[in-house]
Structure formats: structure tokens, C-alpha cells
Amino acid sequence: MRKITIAILALIVVAMLIPAGFSGEANSVVITYGETTHSNSAYKSTVDDFFKSQSNVNLNNAESKIIYASDVNKISGSISGKTYSSSQILSSALVDLNDNKNLQVSVDKSKITTITGDMYISALKSAGITAGHVYVTSPVSATGESALAGIMNSYEEATNVEIPETVKEAATDEIVTQAEIVDNSGVDADKLSKLVDDVKQDVSKDNVTDHNTIVNIINNYVQNNNINITNSDIENLANTIGQVQNVQGDVNHYKTQVNNFMSGNSTGGFSLDGLFAWINSFFSWS
Template sequence: MNKRILAICLAIFMALAVIPTGFADSSDQVVITYGETAYMNQQYKSIVDDYFASKTNVDINSIESKVVTAGDVNKISGGFSGKQYNSDQIFSSALLDLNQNGEITVEVDSSITTITPEMYMSALKSAGIQGGHVYVTSPVSATGESALAGIMNCYEEATDVEIPENVKEAANQEIATQAEILNNSNVSADDLSKLVDDVKEKVNEENITDHATIVNIINDYSTTYNINISDNDIENLAQTIEQ
């Protein structure tokens, strides 16, 4: 784990540690980010609010909220993937609840079709985020790729710790790369997530920075888990993990 991410981990941990326990049910520890498409459509927003209301005891109307725009998402995604979202494509919304202690957990609604809880957790840990409970939903079927920007914004709002843009970009690239691999292959999301986590763990533990070595590690784990992905996807994944 590089020094920048380690510093962010420590900052967020300290921010979480000083939240008063006497406010266990406080809405101050819950933040919502709405995808702008969902927010601008009252029917869509009601669907999102109803889902989040079923997941927390806090009055949804009293919760701090922000709107994530296409511009926000494009800022951290367009640079590496070339993918650009329009303002009518940002449906995914997220709720962060810091009342629930322990390691980070992510619950994804069935409306999210591609990105799994494990993928979100892996990317968030790459961004230095280690705690809290996250819920992700959409009023219509959506891949969930754009939700990561909202989740990271939730943490910044709740902890008052800014996540550097390059760290956000790296986390978002991890999500996008895995989504692309799923689209290009028959590998299951769970198997891919396990492979990525194991490769990242080995790379971090041994402080590996050499690209060819990371490629070899990915190939080794692909063989171990009987996962067949293309050389191009392996290259892209290695570049993502290098960050």
C-alpha cells in the first residue's frame, strides 16, 4: 500500500474514531448521494428514498444529501476509459451509514446489474476507506459503475477528509476495468473479485511495482481459480493494480 493511501486510511480512521458514540442514531452520521438523473425525477427519487428508508432508522428527509452529476463522474472516469456520461445517465445512488461500526460492508440492490458488493469494497479500500456501511441502489437497472463517485463523496462529507483526485481515479479505474472484463468474458463477478483481491494483497504485501511481475501474478491466480481472461484484459488489470 503506497504512503498516500496509507495516510488517507489513517485520516479517515481518526475521523471515524472521534465521532461521539452518544450520537449513535444521529442523522449526522448518514449521508446520501443521488445520481443527478434520479434526483431530478420525483418518481425515481421516491424509489431511491423508499429503498434507503428501509435500510436505516433515520428520517430520510433529515439526512445530509448531495447530487452527483455526470461532470463529477466524468472527472474521475473519462481520463482512463474515455467513457463519458450524460446528465440523463446518472441513476445510481448511495447511502453511507457510519452508525454501524466495524469493517466496511456494502449492500447492493438488485437494480445494480454489474458491480458487486465485493468490487465496491475492494475499490473503496484502494481509496483508503475502511469502515461504515454502504447501500447502493438505482430506480432503474444500471451497471453501478457511476456509483463509486457518490460513495466516495459520502465519505468526504461524513468524515471531512478529502480523497485526492488521483486516488479517486485509481479506485474508479478498478471498478471500470473489472466491469470491462466481465463484459468481455464468461468469468463470474465473484471469481473476478476474489482474483483481484488476492493479487492486490500479494502486490501490497511484497511491495511489487514491476509490471511484468504483476502480470505473472495475475496469470498464476487465473490458473489457480480456472479463470480465462484475455491477455489484453490482464494487461489492463495489471495497470490498474500498479496504481
């Protein structure tokens, strides 16, 4: 009787310790709909048809959320000065964590006009996201910039771990800067994305934070790969990549929390599997 009483008390303690809304299992599939898309049944149907055709996911079992203009503006407004109205949030994304060995992004190129899959991958890696399959589309033509907010929101929903605001801003700045350079300079988007990825690797490897040094690294890649962008573009890229490097402490903390969650630990740092095994031991009579 005493063992049972202690076990019941332990269960009560567990209930108090586990954060509200926490689940030991990830919501492995999450869809974020742009508010414009979600409010229009024809738009939503178009987006769902793309997700059904591209992924092996039963949408009825997926968690879904709406991304509002305020969600996007909270991150991007201070970066680019661009603000979106509620009628402009069209891009939608599906994140599938069942396929979590390598990060993959499938973009509906018939609708997403500016941001490529490689650009999303680069920005998501900057945020510490390295696994899962992401699908991005829109019911009508859209640049795809606003989809990043939805994708990051999906990862938060799927893992119950918040991405630090500094990290969100750095990843968003990377997407916005690349989109502006593609629009202004007409440079090939895939070449630009590879340039950014290569420079980030060099900067990370040597822990470079000096702006002028980053500018020199970019210039070397630009010249060696015959990429035609302006000095202003190079300055903007250097600022963006410098910002990514400056938030690596926050990125590493986020990655640790996600790894803990995916391995069965709560955000409080204790193992649920171990704790429930300990409780179960009270009922094991020899």
C-alpha cells in the first residue's frame, strides 16, 4: 500500500513538472496556412492538393495553424521595412518530421517565384534546423518570403521548442536579402544560394565576426565564380551572414533543446522514459 501511495504522489509531481501542452511525442506533421489562403476555400483546396500529391501524408492527421500578417511582420518588419497586409499572406507550408534524417525542401516552382528550395534550406540551417521534409506552395504566384515564418512556426509546433527571436530574425534576414538581390541584380537564385552557403561555412569554420573580413570572403567567391552582384549587395550579404554568425550561441542552445525533445527528454531536462520506468518499479513485486 505504501508503494502505491508513493507512486500516486510521484505521478502528481510529474503532472506538475510537465509544461502545459507538452507531449512526449512530436506532432510529426504540421501545416501552416497563410491567412489569405485559409480564408478562401478554393485557395486552401489548391494548396492541400499540392501537399497530397507531393507528400505521403494524410492531411486529416496533420496539425494545422494559420499564419497571420502580424506573425510575419513581427519578424520581417524590422528587417526589410516591408509590411504585409492580411490579403498578402498566401504561402503555405507542410513540415513532415517522419522523414527526419536530412533536411529536404520541395518548392512548388509554378507558384513560388523567388525563394528556392536551397534558399530555404540555407536559412533553416542558419536557424539550427537540420532534419525534416518541408513542402512550400501558394494558391497563386508569391515570392515565398512569408513562408519562412510559417515553416519555423511548424517546427515549433512539431517539437514544442521555441526558436529564439534572434535566430528567427537572422534566418528571415537571410531570405529577404537574397530575394532582394535576385530581384535587383537578376543573379541566378541557385548560384546566389550556393555562394551564401559556402561563405557561411567559411565564416563558421573560422568563427569570423569582423565585417570587412566577411566582405573579403564574399568578394573572393564572387570573383572565382563569376557572380554578378553589386558592392551594395555584397555589403548587405556581409551584414546578413555576420548576423547569422553572431547568434550561433542561441542557435546551439535551440538545437540542444530540440535534440533533447527528439530523444525523449522534456524541456525541463528530465527523461520521461526514465521517470515513468522509476514509477513503474513501485508496482513490480518480487
